[in-house]
Every structure is written in structure tokens, then in C-alpha cells.
Amino acid sequence: MASDSIALNLVDHGARPIGDRLHDWIVTVDHKKLGILYILYGLIFLVIGGIEALIMRIQLIVPHNHFVSPEVFNRMFTMHGTTMIFFVAMPILFGFGTYLIPLMIGTRDMAFPRLNAFSFWLTAFGGLLLYYSFIGGSGLYGAGEAPDVGWFAYAPLTARAFSPGHSTDFWTLGLLVSGFGSIGTAVNFITTILCMRCPGMTLGKMPLLAWLNLIMGGMVILAISPLTAAQTMLSIDRYLGGHFFDAQAGGSAVLWMHFFWIFGHPEVYILVVPAFAFASEIIPVFSRKPIFGYPVMVGATVGIGFISFSVWAHHMFTVGMSSYGNTFFTVTTMAIAVPTGIKIFNWVGTMWGGKLQLKAPMLFCIGFLFQFLIAGLTGIMLGASPFDWQLSNSYFVVAHFHYVIVGGILFTIFAAFYYWFPKMSGRMYSETLAKWHFWLFLIGFHLTFDFMHIPGMLGMPRRIYTYEPGRGWEIWNLIVTIGMFFQIAGVIAFAFNLLWSAFKGAPAGNDPWDAWTLEWSTTSPPQEYDFAKVPVVRSRRPLWDLKHPEDPDWKYDQ
């Protein structure tokens, strides 16, 4: 449990020229640097994806608006969805995992450091390849550059008959390349967590973050593979005369849907399980209590992992499956609400009887709990397949999944930023600015995504660049767009806070939150070797044991 540094400090970073230091970042295999690279990369794409969303919302602020052409609008929703899932959410979540897992399980790096770097650069180049389409591609007739087939790229719109240029190929290859990166990272997570834990850390004594990332890693390997296969088949269709998805030649458009969604639905959980991991670390520390029902939390997540592979066709309730098919996917979809509900109850159980410290990380986690509850309930509505026949592909669905991804995942990502920022930078952020960020973003989020449900129930489909007046949609679209500006204001407060604090913040010290997991036992930021001495643990909360020798966790059979 030593927090002292060891006399192995070979280089003095401050004295080296900037070119050398940049070179260090490019060739690094250090999990902390790669984690930060992942996170910064995701943040840059968050801004790009946000601008794309803003363009769409300005276009939809009034009916028959002419802010952008239909061509541009179609590119915007395709690129927004693809970017936010593959090049924002995944890199940021992988980045935190890469940074935190070795520190939290008491080891000095990932199992395969070079694979770690390779995976990051694959993801990075995948994103660049996708965005190169703005320069190098061309899409639907007259449509020009970037992909414009929707982020789930339904066949046969992706066939060369309908998408003759190269924009769809940029989409295919970009995701193919970054998909290999994701698989590499998943392999690394699993191996590191299974093989590199410090002495004393049995699986049952791992922090929940490690457990949940282990489960996420397994899901990535199972889910990305069908996506990779589908992208390969699509390329064969487009260039080698294949007919997998070519309906004119006897292929099946529905086959693509199955391939895409057997990836696509687990993908939602690939994103949300690491978000759960953040909440499971932050809520206990700011409630001053251990997580309630640790084994149940692990079991529920394993349950979610398994069930999430049996629900994919709930994205396809309207494609004309038999009543038995629809019934089956209704029951699996509703079943997944049970372990998810258990997790929410356990977080509330953790807060119950605690001493809540309402700092920024905790505020974002409370927002997450509240919003994820609503996202789950609208998910049950969509899982009831006849109700889905009305709601599917409407703005209700758009509101629902943004509730999951923004209200759930992004809120916990913000929580994670504030919680681990002192560890990564060695400095404290400004709590006042963080509170501004929280309230502005909360108000913006609810203005945008609460009211977005309503036009969906009034028959407004998604992916339309304009709409008819007089259908009762105008006022809701106006409110939704206004909400976006509050969100932007919140994100500006966030960006300014991190930038300013990274240079000017007060020194954080090793353990600013009086927390209990191993990353807080080492320096902030940690040395390259993470730990001077590899720690030995006897319970799930090694630092609690250290701080409370009179009442250590290991005395209790947990």
C-alpha cells in the first residue's frame, strides 16, 4: 500500500523539448497515456457530432425550413449517429477502462501494452477514414460526399444501385477498422482483469468497475464480430458481385437487419455497462457506504450480458415477423428490465442511510439514476411490440435512445470526468463551474429529450429533413431545439473547467475524495509504473481497511 515514489524516475519530463514529448504520446504503450488519448479523441468527436446535431435541430426548428438541403440533413443524421456511437461513446468508455483497470486491480499496465496502442490507433484511423468521406466520397444520386444511408445503413439503400459513389464504403471500412480496434481492446481488458490482479484480489474482491468491464469485453467480442461480418458481406455485394442483401437478385434486406441488430442491441449494453461501472464506483464513495448487494450487482450485469444477445429483433417488430417471433422478442426485451431494475434498486440501496456528498460526480450520478429509470420505462413501452408498431421509427424512439445514451451514459461519463480528473491531472476542477455545467446540461437535456417524445406520439417519423405544418409538431420541435442551446452552454462550462483546471487547478493530492479503491493509493497523476510496490489487498475496499484499522472490511464475510 505504498504511495511513495521509487527512485526509478529516469527522465525529467519538464525539461524535454515539446517535439520529444509529443513523440512520447504517439509511440506510447502506457495505459494511462493511451487512456487519455482515447478520451481526448472521443471529446473531439463529441464536438463534431454535436455540431451535426445542432445543424439538424436548426433545420427542424420550424416546418418547411430551408437551413440545409435534404442531402446535407441526411448526411448529418448518418454521421451524427455513427460518430456518437463509434467515435465518442466507445473511445471515451474504453479510455476510462484503459486508464483505470490496471490502477484499480493493482497492476502496472495492461496485459498487452502494444496491442493496447495498436487498438487505439485502429480506432483513431477508423474515425479519420470515416470523416475523410467529406472530402473523398459521393453518395446517393446527387447527394455528394459523406455517408447518407442512416447509421444502421439498411439494405438495399447501401447497394450500388442506390448508393453509387464511395461514401458508403467509407462508412463500411471506417467501422470495420475501428471494430478490430474494439476487439483488441476487449481482449486486453479480459486478459488483464483475469490474469493481472494484485495479490489478494480474488474475483469476488475486484472493484465493480473491473467486473463490469470484464463483462463488457466479452460482449464486445461477441457483438462486434457479426458487424464485421456484415460489413465484409456488404463490401462483397458492392464490389465482388455478391447478392447477400441484393433483393433484386434474391438477396434479403432483412438479413442485413438481423446482422446489424445482433450487433446493435448488445452495443447499447456495451456502452451502458461501463456507464454502470462508473455509477457503481462513484455512488458508494459519495454516499460514504459500500455498494449495496455487490454479488447481486455482478450477477445482474452477467444476466444483462446474456439476455442482451436475445433481444435484437425488437428493433425489427415492424418488418413483418410472425406473431410468434414478435412474442418471443417481447418477452426477452421485457425480461432484461428485471436485472436492470435490480441495479437501480441497489444504487438507491447504497444511497439509503448514507451521508450523501452532493459534489459534481454525485450530482451527475443522481441525474443518471433518474433518467435511466425513465429510459428503462420507455424501453418497456417499446418492448410491448404492438405499442412499438406505433412508436417504432418515430421521434419517440429517438427520445428514448437519447435518454439512454445522453441521460444515462453521457451523464455518468461526465460524473467519471469529474471524479477521476484529479487523479489524471493531479489538480482539482472548479466545483462552481461543474455545478453550472450540471444544471445547464440537466435543463437542456430535459427540454430537448422530454419534449421529443411528444411529436413521436403524434406521428412524426425520424430522419425527415422537414415536416408539414398543422400536424401539431411545431411547438415541440421548437422547444427541443431551444433545449439544445442549454446543453451547448453546459458543455462549454465543462470544457472550460477541464482546460482551466488542468493548468491552474489546486493540487488534488493522492486521495481527494477519501475513496477506497487502489487508484487513490498512488500519486496523482500516477507515475509511469503506477505503484511503487505492488499492493496486497484483503477486501473490496483496501483503502477503507487502511483508514479504519479498527473496523476493516476483511473482518466481515462479505
Add this chain to the structure above:
Amino acid sequence: MKKSYRGKITGPVAGIFALPAAVLIAASTCLASIGPAIPNIFKPESTPADSIYRLSLLVLSVTGAIFVIVFSLIAYAVVKFRGRSADGPEPPQVYGSNQIETAWTVIPILTVLILFTATARVIHAIQDARKPAGAIEVTAIGHQFWWEFRYPALGVVTANELHVPVSDPAHPSPTFLTLMSADTDHSFWVPRLAGKTDLIPNRINKMWIDPHEVGVYVGQCAQYCGLQHAKMLLRVYVDSPEQFAQWIQQEKMPAQTTDAANEGRRIFETTACINCHTVSGTVADGRFGPDLTHLMSRETIASGAAPNTPENLKTWIQDPDAIKPGSLMPAMKLTDHDLDALTAYLETLR
């Protein structure tokens, strides 16, 4: 110090409460003041939409109850257990409770079972409904970016505006739709009549409606089908049995044209128009675009994108992009004289 801290926290918590309340109030006013033109899923006028509406009421009340309970728990925990200061002793360290875990596992499972049973009944009732003897059969074919409607038993072909008879519950005359696509995926969605069903190439899908009230019901394509997905609008005219019989009678007739329109007819039949459009009883038998035999019996053109007026027809022929950018109808670039003559001919197609 303590007191002000407390006040500061309670305000925001009340704010969290106010937000969903405001949404609920806004939603209910919106749903109460709804006109017939609004394709509201909560104003069903046909059995499939009505069954879904009833199911949705059950789902909404169950999920609403869960929301109220869990939200209150979270809010209570935040308000009650917020720490006044980081100092002082740590709270009791509780690791879990098997009894509580069992309770909040079993109760959700029972809730899911109830919802699932109710849902399965509705799936079966809608999808496996028998076709009665008096049913009207329509084949709907999705095109980029318009709808083709064929009544095989009645010998009628039309576009974009579907006519069906009102269905009297005592003597039901529902309409059974066979859904197909000529190109990409589309989805048939008229919210007040039924949930949506996709039109997918190389696949045959089915759905049915039995509207209870005469009137016009609007909807639109609900599956992204390409550049002009947004203006692939859809109108369903529910006619009284007499009106419907009269409409069928009218639509079955070949095109009736007058001598005065002969010049326009000649232009139509000697330009590219006939490659894509049919006017029955003439040489025009293209199938790529809408059947124009009874064009003037329709209230809109360009799949609902514009009212069917002579002015709009002229604009549409000369520059379709002005109404619907990316439409597959080419700009015909006629002289003013030819355009007037052609429009005069089209206006005789009643």
C-alpha cells in the same frame, strides 16, 4: 451555515420534480386539444390502432406507477440522506440484504409477466386476425418516393391517396393490405388507423385496417428510404359505402378526354411522360411513376407534397425539385405553350 446549505439543495431537488410534472401537463394539454388532422396514436379510429391504444393505456399506467414509486425513492434518498458536512463519523456500513434483493427481484418479474401476457394477446389479436368475406384487398407498393395502390379484385390502380370503405362493426368490411416494395425499404404508417408495417423488397408483408369513421387520415413513410423520405406522405380517405362504390366505379373507367385537350394529349404521348406513367385507354402504360388515369380525382400531387392545382401541376412538370428536391420525376423543360396544353390535358383526367 447549515440552514442555507439545506435551502440551496432543496430548491434544485424541487426543480427535478417540476420538470417531469411540466412535461406531463404539457403532454396532456397537447393530447386533449387535438384536431382531426393530427396523426395522434391516442385517437384511434380503427381496430388495430384501438387495440394498441388500449394496450398502451395498461403499459403506461404500470410504467407510470413504477416511475412514481422509484422516483419517490430516489428523491427521498437524496433529500433525506444528503450529508451536511464531510466531517464526522462515517454512516453505518451496510453491505446488502438477501431479503430485500429477493423482494426487488420477484416483484419486477411478476410485473413483467402481467405486461407480457397482455401484450401477447394483442399481438395475436392483430396479427392473426381472420380475413372476413367482405374484406377489400389492396396491394400497396412502395416506390422512391410515392405509393402505388392496386385493387386487384376491383381492377383499380391509383397512387398516394388510398380510398377504403368505412367498416361498420355489425357488417365489417375491413381492408387487408399486401405490402411490397419496388426499390428500398419503406413503412406504411397512418397512426390513427394502425401501427406501421414495413414494405421491403423481395418480401410480402400484410396488415389490415377497419376504419370506424368517415374522413381523411394522414400518415407518411416511416422507414428511411432515400433522399426524399420526408415528403413521401400518405393519405387514407375513408368513404361511406356509397361514396366508395361510386369512387370505384369512376376509377375503373378508362380515361375520358375531350377534343379540346387533344394537343396536350399528343404532347403527353410523344414525350418521355409515357415511359413512366399510365393513362388507361391510351398508349401511355409506364409503371415507374404514378398512374395518371384519374389524376384529377386526387387532392394532392407528388405524394402529398403539394395540393393538386393547375399552378402546382405546372411547377411539378417543369421543375419537380421546386416542390420535392431529389424526386425521381425529371424536369420536362417544355415551352410555355406546350406546358399549358399538357396541363389542360391532365386536367381532363378526372
